[in-house]
Amino acid sequence: MKKIKYFIEFILIVCFFFIFKIIGYKNASSLGGIIGKKLGPFFRSNSKIHENLKNSQIGVSFEDRNKLINIMWSNYGKILSEYMFLKQFRKKNLNKFVEIKGLNILHNIRRNNEQVVFVSGHFNNFELMAMEIDRAGIDLCAIYRPLNNPFLNVIMESIRKNYICRNQIKKGKAGTRELMNLFKKNYSVAMMIDQRVSEGKPIKLFNRLAKTTTIPAQLSKKYGCKVVPIYIERTKNINFKLIISEPIKFDKDLTVEAITLELNKILEKMILKNPDQWIWSHDRWK
Numbered sequence: 001m002k003k004i005k006y007f008i009e010f011i012l013i014v015c016f017f018f019i020f021k022i023i024g025y026k027n028a029s030s031l032g033g034i035i036g037k038k039l040g041p042f043f044r045s046n047s048k049i050h051e052n053l054k055n056s057q058i059g060v061s062f063e064d065r066n067k068l069i070n071i072m073w074s075n076y077g078k079i080l081s082e083y084m085f086l087k088q089f090r091k092k093n094l095n096k097f098v099e100i101k102g103l104n105i106l107h108n109i110r111r112n113n114e115q116v117v118f119v120s121g122h123f124n125n126f127e128l129m130a131m132e133i134d135r136a137g138i139d140l141c142a143i144y145r146p147l148n149n150p151f152l153n154v155i156m157e158s159i160r161k162n163y164i165c166r167n168q169i170k171k172g173k174a175g176t177r178e179l180m181n182l183f184k185k186n187y188s189v190a191m192m193i194d195q196r197v198s199e200g201k202p203i204k205l206f207n208r209l210a211k212t213t214t215i216p217a218q219l220s221k222k223y224g225c226k227v228v229p230i231y232i233e234r235t236k237n238i239n240f241k242l243i244i245s246e247p248i249k250f251d252k253d254l255t256v257e258a259i260t261l262e263l264n265k266i267l268e269k270m271i272l273k274n275p276d277q278w279i280w281s282h283d284r285w286k
Contacts, residue, residue, distance in 0.1 A: 006148075006149040006150065006151055006152070007151055009149055009151075009152065010149060010151035010152050013080070013152060014155075016032075016035065016080070016081070017083070017084050019031070020032065020081045020084045020085075021084045025082070025085045025088070025094060025097075025238065026238055028081040028082070028084065028085070029078045029081050029082060029237065029238050030237070031077075031081065032077035032078045032079070032080050032081025032082070033074040033075070033077050033078045033081075033237075034074075034077065035077045035080075035081075036073045036074050036075065036076040036077020036078065036080065037070055037073045037074045037077065039077075040072075040073030040076050040077070040281075041073065044281040046066075046069055048281065048283065049065075049069050049072070049280045049281055050062070050065050050066075050069070052280050052284065052285070053065045053068065053069075053275075053280060055206070055208060055285070056206040056208075057206070058272075058275050059275075068275060068276045069276075069280070071276035071277075072276050072277070072278075072279070072280060072281075075124050075234065075276065075277055076279070078124070078125075078234070078237075079124065079125050079126075079127075082125050082127075083127070083156070083159055086127060086128075086131070086159055086163040086164065087162075087163050089128060089131065089163070090131060090135070090163040090164075097238055097239050097240060098128060098132070098239070098240045098241075098242060099235075099239070099240070099241045099242065100132060100241075100242045100244070101241065101242065101243045101244065102243060102244030102245065102246075103136070103244065105228070105244045105245075105246065105247070106132070106133060106136040106138060106244060107136065109136075109138055109188070109228075109247075110136060110137045110138050113186070114188075114225075114226070114247075115183070115186050115187070115188050115223070115225050116188045116225055116226045116227065116228050116247055117188065117189050117190075117191070117215075117216045117219050117220065117225055117226070117227045117228065118130075118133060118140075118188065118189070118190040118191070118227075118228045118229075118230050119190075119191060119192075119193050119216050119227055119228070119229055119230070119263055119266075119267075120190075120192060120193070120194075120229065120230045120231060120232075120270070121192055121193065121194030121267055121270060121271065121278060122192055122194055122195075122278065122279045123231060123232050123233065123270065123274070123277050123278055124232060124233060124234035124240070124274075124277045125232065125234070125240060126192070126232060127160070127164055128232060128240060128242065129190070129230050129232050129242060130142045130164050130165045130190045131163065131164045131165070132242060133165075133188075133190055133230070134164065134165045134166075138188055139185075139186065139187045139188060140165050140167065140187060140188050140189070140190055141165065141167035141168075141169055141178075141179060141182045141183075141187050141188075141189050141190070142160075142164065142165040142167065142168055142169065142189070142190045142191065143169045143170075143171060143175065143179065143189065143190070143191040143192075143215075144160065144168055144169070144170065144171065144192075145170075145171045145195060146170055146171075165190070167182060167187065169182075171197065176215075179215075183219065183223070189215075189219070190230075191213070191215065191216065193212065193213055193216065193263055193264070193267060194267055194271075194278070194279075194284070195213075195282060195284070196210060196211045196212075196282065196283065196284055196285075196286060197211055197212070197213045198211065199213075200212045200213045200214060201214050201256075201257060201260065203257060203260045203261050203264055204261060204264065205264045205267065205268065205284065205285070206268060208285050209285070210264075210284050210285050211286075212260055212264060213260075214256050214257075214260050216259070216260070216263060217250075217256040217257075217259035217260045217263070218256055220250050220259055221250075221252065221254075221256060221259070224249075224252065226247035226248055226249050227247065227248045227250065227259075227263065228244065228245060228246075228247045228248070229245040229248070229263075229266050229270070230242070230243070230244050230245065231243045231245070231270045231273075233273065233274050233277055234274075234277060250262070
């Protein structure tokens with residue numbers, strides 16, 4: 001039964017992809033926003049999102065949170081539509097829509113042949129972050145979580161490998177081994193630290209314990225590499241501002257838990273900047 005559901009979802013999204021491609025980037029983003037707002041609540045319950053927001057003390061009232069949730073779903077839909085245009089972003093045809101602050105930091109990392117860990121979360125449009133790092137000439141591998149829908153996942157993996165970053169590593173034990181092999185070859189790594197991971201440690205996020213990956217902290221302690229926070233926000237509906245922060249060199253005496261907590265605090269600040277541009281539908285504190 002689940003396979004049938006996934007296949008129907010796959011056909012529906014592929015149909016949307018064809019429409020998005022035909023009508024062009026600007027119109028597709030607008031249409032995607034409408035679709036996300038209308039269909040999003042059918043896939044994920046708004047009640048869980050309300051609970052996450054309330055427990056994180058974001059949104060004074062139900063109405064405030066509901067407004068935020070509507071924008072979040074709209075952003076979801078826009079991100080979906082923009083997958084059809086990642087090739088144009090990669091080839092710089094849509095470069096005018098992306099402002100990058102801190103590009104010199106990427107150039108310095110490449111010039112110095114420095115190995116770092118880039119960390120961020122699922123913001124708008126998160127795929128563009130690894131793309132810009134890779135396009136800056138940095139040897140990069142990116143960790144990702146495969147989609148639950150196996151039919152759709154094939155398409156997404158192909159898009160990511162062709163236009164985002166060639167070295168895509170699946171989360172899990174096998175992926176960790178692959179990551180370490182590339183890391184030993186002086187590859188930098190980009191990863192999202194905002195999703196719940198079963199092998200993670202309970203670290204506070206918005207003052208609540210959440211299973212959090214400790215891979216950035218482990219790499220920082222073991223290899224002494226710097227951690228580079230990177231953030232992206234949507235501006236004026238179809239424009240983006242990508243912010244690369246100064247590399248952080250953590251004290252070697254800090255524990256893995258302490259470093260991970262500091263990274264969660266950085267993530268909190270990113271989320272609070274534009275709470276409607278983060279994906280609140282995940283059961284992050286389960």
